[in-house]
Amino acid sequence: MPISAERFEDIPEDEDGRSPGTNAHEILSFLEANPEQAFTRSEIASETSVTEGSVGPTLVRLRERGRVDHRGRYWRISDHVRSIEAASNHAGQVAASHEDESMAYDEWHEYAVDPRDERE
The missing domain is CATH 1.10.10 (Arc Repressor Mutant, subunit A)
Structure with missing residues (x-):
């Protein structure tokens, strides 16, 4: 239909x-x-x-x-998919390494936001 x-x-x-x-x-x-x-x-x-x-x-x-x-x-x-996964794993490791530290929002935002997202 x-x-x-x-x-x-x-x-x-x-x-x-x-x-x-x-x-x-x-x-x-x-x-x-x-x-x-x-x-x-x-x-x-x-x-x-x-x-x-x-x-x-x-x-x-x-x-x-x-x-x-x-x-x-x-x-x-694809290598592209593998590189995205590697970047995600790295981001997770960075976040985990900062887990016990207090972090200001601006500092956290710097780690968490992809600069390309800012353009949208």
């Missing part, structure tokens, strides 16, 4: 497949758990609940979004 253009605009985007239960979520979770390895489509299918016929199209969409890298027959989590 078709929907109106207005209703279409109200549908939230899926945030790069991070919605639990989606093929993208299953594949990304598996690849993120194995960041130092690359896998073929059939290996990804055998390690996830995603059917082999759905793995390829899902990987192509994830590559277009910059979430995975592809070379030859192999796929892996």
